[in-house]
Amino acid sequence: MARYAMVIDTKLCIGCADCVVACKTENKVPEGLNRDWVVEATQGTYPKLETEFRSERCNHCSNATCVTMCPTGASHHWNGTNIVLVDPNKCTGCKACISACPYDARLIMHPEGYIDKCTFCHHRVEKGMDPACVSACPTKCMHFGLLDDPNSEVSQLLRTRKHKVLAPETGNDPNVYYLI
Amino acid sequence: MLNQNRGPDGVSMNRRDFIKISGLFGLGAAAPAMLAGCAARPLPGQGEVVRTPTFCDMCFWKCAAYAHIENGQPWKIIGNDDDLHSKGRLCTRGTAGMGAYEDPDRLRRPLIRVTGADGLQTFREASWDEALDYIAERLKKVEQRHGADRLALLNHGYGAHHFQHLVRAFGSASIAEPAFAQCRGPRDVGFELTYGEVIGSPERTDMEHSRCIVLIGSHIGENLHNAQVQTLADAMRNDVTLITVDPRFSVPASKSKYWLPIKPGTDIALLLAWMHVLIDEGLYDRDYIERYATGFEQLKRHVARYSPEWVYLETGIEPETIRRTAREMAAAAPATLIHPGRHTTWYGDDTQRSRAIAILNALLGSWGRKGGLYNKESVSLPHYPVPEYPEARSDFRAAHAGRFPFANSGVTTAVIEASVGADAHYKAWIVYGTNLPMTIPGIRPTLQAAIDSLDLVVVVDTMPSEVTGYADVVLPECTYLERYDDLRNSGERVPSLALRMPVFEPRYDSKPGWWIAKQLGHRLGLEKYFPWDDYAEVIDWQLKQLGSSLEEMKRIGVKNFPRKRPLYFAPGQDVRFFTPSGKIELYSQQLADKGFDPIPEYTRPESPPAGYYHLNYGRMPAHTFGKTTNNHLLFQLAPENTLWVNPLVASERGLVNGEYVRLANPDGVVSNQIRVRVTERIRPDSVFMAHGFGHRSRKLRLTHDVGADDSELMTRLKIDPLMGGTGMRGNFVTIIKEAV
Amino acid sequence: MLEEILITARSNPHIDPVLEVWNWQISVYLFLGGLTAGIMFFSALMQVLNKDEEAPFAANGLALLGPIALSLGMTTLFLDLSHKLFVWRFYTTFQPTSPMSYGAWILVLFYPVSVLQILSTLRKGYPVAVPYIGRVPLLPELLDWLEVRRRAIAWMALPIAVGLGIYTGILLSAFSARPFWNTGLLGPLFLVSGLSTGAALTALIARNHGERSLFTRIDIGLIVAEMLIVALLLVNLSTGARPQLEAAAKLLGGSYSAMFWGAFVAVGLLVPLLLESFELRGLMRRVAVIAPVLVLVGGYMLRVIAVDLGQETTWINYESEFNPQLLERLR
Ligand SMILES: Nc1nc2c(c(=O)[nH]1)N[C@H]1C(S)=C(S)[C@@H](COP(=O)(O)OP(=O)(O)OC[C@H]3O[C@@H](n4cnc5c(=O)[nH]c(N)nc54)[C@H](O)[C@@H]3O)O[C@H]1N2
């Protein structure tokens, strides 16, 4: 399975949320809903502090419980990749996928009733472009590419930099990596 | 804390119901679609897409961009790859530009103040002809009775050029913008006194090549000036040594090798201590100083007193840290940048602090050097031929009344003060693109007195901002996405021009600034200054002089030109600085002559009284001051500002994360309510909030009455005697818990 | 101090600030699903065991309640769907990894078997219907044919009943993403609780004294079993990871403790257990009739607690820096 990954450098991320607006406008995300968001994590006591900023979204898990729990196949891996999409034409709105996502709130309810989510901008990826959030980020701290290709930027970054994923204990095998 | 969206009985509240109802409507609409086998919307970008060049006006950085419309609907705005301001990437606010165009609360039609039979004043809608005639008639009266120079223009933003042109043509030279006395004034004056040149915008910082960057307050990252952010990120990718001096653990502080959580207001002491170490340890750039600077011996004597040990007591920064950071700067020099900052109107001694920054840069040899401050260059763009402006009988200095000898630009506060009273100098104002009551701290009473005295106040704005409430006539300008403005031609690494052109037709009955200025010009008998039918003609003419054309620019949006001068000084190059001595003036005779400290002195700032905290403020990435808080896209990111308090303060005062409190200052001003954020990222002696919230205008339907306004709480202003800057940071507040 | 906050105001409906995608519709559905399983199980069991004498209602009349209860449940399930016109999509596919897909198909299997079961006992269970039956051509012949095969049908119904019980039990526990659900004990608990509600309903409706006490005895056993599983579940949670500990805290002394201790443990288990024990000893007869009602209430409360609390337990939980309620100002 072709494996796409997003690699986000928390050392550079400034928490500006440009990625969020870029997603909202590119994907015409309905008013009041978000497919991505930004978290700020501060540790320590003044003045010995560490703050990490990170932009979060669906992890496009290789072992996606939202897909396995979907009763209709509406949640699916796109074209044999790890990109997880929802087909509105098959979605009943049962919301099993939402409950099934350990990353909580990775999927949102479209006002029309079906489930909507981060698509890794497959409509851009198909054309060889980066996802909208990645190409907007002013610090260029987001990277996107194929993990299967050892020469891709993402593969190289993961080889050379310390990194983590969110809640690996869920066993979902997420594909959004954070350089730390 | 958790169940924010639930009512007291756990029942979901309105918002969810709304979604459910719209879901039902959606079902109805989806039925035919489903029968056709399709509930999905088409993927973005599959329709008919039109791409139009512009440059962003969400803040004053002016990033070139392309606005995209899909199937006639606003879609997205993305950066222009050829542009050095944006490098193909807009910031959060720029990306949300469509929200400004789409805002349903925009001013729609001209408004004229009327007094009803009951004495109550209101606005009534008027036609453009009526509103413009009304203004012209009153302006002519002012001209006849008092003279054309009694008209002042208070303005901010790129579109203001059209009104500067109008006002000059009318015969006034009293133009003031908050970008001077409330923002960059002290910095530009301080650098001009030292180097004979200003820093300007965009800042001439060569950060992508810096090996050491020192940020004094500048919170780049929260301050989202695009290329500043991008080049700082480049520097970090190159493992720059970042040193951030900030009482708050700002975003750049969190990325820094050294964070110096300085006691507020003591920066000059730290800067002098750094100079002390550089000179004491012989770490400064001797050759550079000898070649280019004057006054070194005086400087050396002056800083001898400022030992790190002494300065530690003032700033709270350990002597060892002061020494170590000074050595880091020297080791990386001249690729060391002591960032000049931008919003520098802090404590009233700001020009002197900026001088100290300028001098420190000189000791490190970074002006004109790679990784320091580069030589900027713009395009020599010919002016469209119009007659010379008439000589104005007086200029903005009339307002300064002999104060502020180094103010080379109008001081807004002085202009406002010189408009109060029957015999006041100014009789009429045009206010363009600046929201005075929130922009100028503590100005509301004076503003009220001024409009009571003025014969005419015209406000040109896009939104029903608070300032419109002070107007006799409100003129609705269309947004930057609906108009031509002057070509962008800022000093940069690479001289370049950028085009702003209409992406959409103006919505409602709003009009572009150039049209408004021209219409007023005609009514004032100034036709000869406006010999065009459409501003596109002006731009096209200018471009053709340079061998380009409007048609070409409509395709490319940005045109870069070759440089004429080198970006940096050549080794050993002779340079004549634009100072009286032709040298970098470490010691300033100009200052001495006017009775000011020729080398910056440190004065101890006031400490907060018991129970009070320093009122610290700054930017948040999601917004530009108060002008984007009603933008629906940005409102969704950050609908309010929060009050940062240290956990020690929180526990002492019994504050809980997320609760709403009010702030009060020693003069009895009480703020709107603001949500507490308990965080270690702030000193226990300070509280912090983002500027731009606490709008009182109820017509701003998203943002009104949300969050607190720092300006209201600033009643003790420290005016910079050199240039009239409004020192905003000497204010203290205490926290009032809301009665539950 | 660790401060981890959302610095973008995210307020996705039903998801922020806590997951709330499933509501009473799902609790009702799970309750009625479990009840239906109990109904079918006991009716089939009594038929298989030929207990017409000892348990005349369970053996003959009870089965009719199954499809009624389940249809109500499926109605609330349907009400919960947010993309209702696409409900048929459940039946254009079978997703082997999705319990919900199994459930959809088990429901389909349930109805025909249940109808056969009802028809095979119709004349015995509902004598009032007899005069009408004759008016339908061929129906008497069909009933004759089915009545002979009553036990065979009951044998078919048993596994479906068990399947239905297990399905409604494990539906939630299959969600590994929700720490509170993801335990091996929730399935058995729901199964036992479903049987218990089925037994209680039978005890409530049965007119025959012997049958009532039979089902009271069965119910006592089930309640005791249920209490054991609940105890195990609490032990399990209290020794789990952070989210499980949080769930335990909410149950034992937090936002769910009133519902848990009061409505479920006391009202739904302890009081009926006492009342039913008294009843068997011939004490407090008058009051004891409410015991089965309490069991039904308890069964429903268990579903409510599981559905709601399960959604609140997550691996990742950020506080929002901003007040998301402000977003209600957006049109
Ligand atoms: N997102 C966004 N970006 C913007 C703007 C915006 O509105 N929104 N506005 C733009 C404009 S016009 C300007 S002028 C710039 C302003 O941006 P900057 O020039 O970066 O602003 P400053 O006031 O220097 O920086 C504020 C910081 O100073 C710190 N500070 C407070 N008191 C002291 C002190 O006594 N000493 C020191 N060393 N630090 C102190 C605060 O904690 C805060 O982190 O931002 C620009 N960028």
Ligand SMILES: Nc1nc2c(c(=O)[nH]1)N[C@H]1C(S)=C(S)[C@@H](COP(=O)(O)OP(=O)(O)OC[C@H]3O[C@@H](n4cnc5c(=O)[nH]c(N)nc54)[C@H](O)[C@@H]3O)O[C@H]1N2
């Ligand atoms: N308390 C406090 N005061 C401050 C600051 C602070 O941090 N705290 N910061 C200071 C600094 S650095 C600066 S630069 C100034 C900024 O001061 P301002 O430039 O006054 O900033 P805004 O409050 O954003 O007001 C901009 C106004 O322009 C209007 N506008 C927006 N777009 C257009 C347009 O296209 N055409 C027209 N005609 N109008 C338009 C908006 O609706 C709004 O009314 O504020 C200074 N004042």
Ligand code: SF4
């Ligand atoms: S746009 Fe980039 S820097 Fe900004 S929050 Fe998103 S990932 Fe971080």
Ligand code: SF4
């Ligand atoms: S993060 Fe959640 S929604 Fe995204 S693929 Fe993984 S399980 Fe599915």
Ligand code: SF4
């Ligand atoms: S809501 Fe739609 S996508 Fe999600 S599990 Fe149900 S059918 Fe699948």
Ligand code: SF4
């Ligand atoms: S990848 Fe695309 S859909 Fe996903 S968060 Fe980024 S912009 Fe949004």
Ligand code: SF4
């Ligand atoms: S920095 Fe951001 S808001 Fe300012 S002009 Fe550039 S894109 Fe627009």
Ligand SMILES: [Mo]
């Ligand atoms: Mo500014």
